[in-house]
Amino acid sequence: MSSEDRFRRAYAGNFEALLAYASRRVEQPEDAADVVAETFLVAWRRSADLPPDDEIRLWLYGVARRVLSNHHRGGTRRERLGERLRQRLTAVSSPDPGSEVPQRLAVRAALRRLSATDREILLLNVWEGLQPAEVAKVVGVSPAAVRTRLSRARARLRELVGDDRDAPGHVLDVLAAPVPKEG
Structure with missing residues (x-):
């Protein structure tokens, strides 16, 4: 099986779990999507080096954890960007009750x-x-x-x-x- 096929399977099998993981650890849903996207970007770049299938989920959680650490360290920049996005999105969506x-x-x-x-x-x-x-x-x-x-x-x-x-x-x-x- 090619590394691209393994990546596709890893993505399909773990996307929802990683999105839930990230959503619980960030304030804004948009940030969770960014964390998951970056996690899979790392996995794509390293698709030839992905661990065996039975370890891939834990490996992805580890990558997501490091991505979240980087995410939290860049807080000030993200807060400014987030504020601009929230201003644009308020007309489109309402806050989670x-x-x-x-x-x-x-x-x-x-x-x-x-x-x-x-x-x-x-x-x-x-x-x-x-x-x-x-x-x-x-x-x-x-x-x-x-x-x-x-x-x-x-x-x-x-x-x-x-x-x-x-x-x-x-x-x-x-x-x-x-x-x-x-x-």
């Missing part, structure tokens, strides 16, 4: 208070559904470190959001997500 939900805002605020690595490990596990061993490959640490950090991040998030189920910020699908078993 879900972004005003107090529970989501409370959870996002609590997530921001976690360390960057703990937040990333927690989000890869809960939102992306990766096993601790898979998270370890993406982040570049040992599976034992991932399990420890995951436990600590969950406890800290519960502490920040609170255990009162009626209070704003308590979102069952974030706090009570089942712990995936490694297989």
Whole structure:
């Protein structure tokens, strides 16, 4: 199979997961599309060097993670460009009403208070559904470190959001997500 065919298969099989991954880590949907486009640009340029099929998804998450790091470092420039784009797009689209939900805002605020690595490990596990061993490959640490950090991040998030189920910020699908078993 040619490297172009492998790239096409990798793109088709991973585009939606990477878009969801990026969407959860940026403020604007346009930024998520840019992150995914750049991730696949790197994959296209390195299509001859793509890892085996069973490792490609984790490799793409690793590339997306580095693209996101670069994205966040260029914040000032992007903010100016984003402001211009938002002014042009306001006539075309309306803001997401879900972004005003107090529970989501409370959870996002609590997530921001976690360390960057703990937040990333927690989000890869809960939102992306990766096993601790898979998270370890993406982040570049040992599976034992991932399990420890995951436990600590969950406890800290519960502490920040609170255990009162009626209070704003308590979102069952974030706090009570089942712990995936490694297989």
